[in-house]
Amino acid sequence: MRIVVALGGNALLKRGQPLTAQAQGIAIDEAALLLSAAAASGHQLIVTHGNGPQVGLLALQSAAGPAISALPLDALGAESEGWIGYGIEIALRNALPEDAVVVTLLTQTLVDPKDEAFAHPTKPIGPTYDEATAKRFAETNNWSVAPDGKFWRRIVASPKPIRIIELASIKRLADSGAIVICAGGGGIPVCKGPDQKLSGIEAVIDKDATSGLLAEQIGADMFVMLTDVSGVCIDYGTKRARVISRASPRALADMSASFGTGSMGPKVAAACHFVSTTGRAAIGALGDLNEIIIGTRGTIVCPEGGEISFRDVP
C-alpha cells in the first residue's frame, strides 16, 4: 500500500518535554524504527510532520536575535521543514537498509490570502506562558496570544490548504520507490497575488489538513495520523472513556461534539475528508503504527454506512 503517515507534534517530542535537539532526536529515532518496520513490510511511505513547537521556538529565537533580522512565519516554516526533515531523514536512513532511498522535499502550500483565518488566528504555536508573559510578548513582538488550557500561547492564522505546489515532484520520487519526507508543518504558506506571482504569507497551516490533501492527490491507499493517544476517544477523562475502533465519516459526524477541543477535531475532519474521496484513514498512537496499518489498533475510518464500534482505553 501507498501510505501517507503524518507525525504529530507529540510523536516528534514526548509530551511535556522541553524542545531540545537531543530530546527531539530521541523521539524521532523511535518513530523511525516504527516507520522502517512498515517499509520493511513492503509499504510505500510518504512521511509528513507537524512543526508547532519547533516553529514557535524558531520565532522566539528569531525575535531574540538582532532586531533587524527577525524573520516572518513563512521563512520560519521553511527553516522548520529543514530542521525537522533533516532529523527524520537521518533517523530513517539509520533504521533502514543501506540501499533504501530517503529524501526530504521542501514543500510550499497555496492558501487564499482572503481566507477568514487571517482575521481570526486560532493555531497555537511555541511554548506555554503565564498570562503576564504572554501579554508582554504580544506587545513587544506584535503577536496574538490566547489561553490554551491553564496557560497561554501564541496563536497564528491557520488557513485552509488549497494546493501542494511540489506535488508532481513528490509523486515522481514516491513512484520511483523513495520514502519521501514532505509537507512539514503543513507546508510553507504561500499565496498568489493579482499578478499571479507567489509570495509567502504569515501563517501556519494545519499539517493534518495538508497531509490529507496530499494523500488524496498522490493516490494514497491509506492516510495515518500518529499522535500519543491510542485513537479518537469519547467521554475522554471519565470512567466511561472508550476508543472508537472503527467508524464511517457519517457516524463520526454524528458525534463530533464529543471529541473535545485541541487537535483531535482537525484530525477527524481530515480523516473523514480523505475517506469520502479516496481510501482508508486512521488516527492512533505512534507505537501502534504497524497494528494500525493492519487495522487492529487506533481509530480506523472506513467509507461504509453509518456503523461505529468501540474498544476500552488501553
Place this chain on the structure above:
Amino acid sequence: MRIVVALGGNALLKRGQPLTAQAQGIAIDEAALLLSAAAASGHQLIVTHGNGPQVGLLALQSAAGPAISALPLDALGAESEGWIGYGIEIALRNALPEDAVVVTLLTQTLVDPKDEAFAHPTKPIGPTYDEATAKRFAETNNWSVAPDGKFWRRIVASPKPIRIIELASIKRLADSGAIVICAGGGGIPVCKGPDQKLSGIEAVIDKDATSGLLAEQIGADMFVMLTDVSGVCIDYGTKRARVISRASPRALADMSASFGTGSMGPKVAAACHFVSTTGRAAIGALGDLNEIIIGTRGTIVCPEGGEISFRDVP
C-alpha cells in the same frame, strides 16, 4: 547543457547590506531572472548556494533564544537550507513559465570526523564584530573567532566533502527535467560512526567544494560559481589589475599565490578539480551568467594545455 550553478553569498545578498528577509528576497529575485534566462535557452540547471551569513545569523538567534534550546550547527545548516532554498524556489517559480518544475531537496554531505579541519576551524560565518564583541561571544557561546579584514568573525570547521548522500534523488529529478535546488551551504555535515550510523557534526562545508563534487558526480557539462566580481583577478586592487578570461588548471596552479585570501582560493581549487575530472568550469559575476555560459565573460577554466589569457577589469 547540464549546468551546476553555485550562488555565492554575495549573489544572495548585496555586499555590505544587513541580512534581512527583504534584502535577501530582492537579491534572490535578481538571481532568479538570470537563471530563468539560462533555463529558457534550454540548459538544465542544478542550483546550489552558500549559507555563511545566514547560518551565522541563525546561530546568533539560536544563542539569543531560550538557553536550553540552542541548536548545533548541523541543525542550523538544515534550517538555512530550508530558508534559502524556499527563497530561491519561489523566485524561480515566479520567473519561469507556469509548467516549469522547480524543487528543493534537503542535502546531507558526508565528511570525515577525523578531518583536520575540526582541529583548525577556518570558515568565517555570520556578521562582523569589533574585537571586544567577538571575544565576548567567543566566551559566552563557546565559539572560535578570528580577524577577517578589519573586523572579527566567528570561524567554524570546514571539512572536505566526501559524498553527497541524496545524489541519486537529485539525479533522478534533474533527469526528469526539474530545476533542482540542493546542496545548500555545502550540505548538512554528517559523518559515519564506528557502528556505520550517520549523525550530524558541527561544521559548515565549503559550498564550492560540495558543488564541484556534485557537478562531477551528476555528470554536469559545466560548473559555474557566481559571486559579485567579474572573475579571477590578478594584481587585484592595483592599476595593473586584470581578469583572467581563460586558463587551464595548470596555468592557474602556477599563479595561485596571486588570488589573495578569502573565497577565491577555494573557488579556483573547485574549478580546477572539476575540470581535471569532467568538464568546463567558470567563475564570474551573477549578472554575467548567460555570457559566462557562452564563454564571453567571467574566468573560464578549460582542460587544454598551460595557456592563459586576460582582459581588463570592467
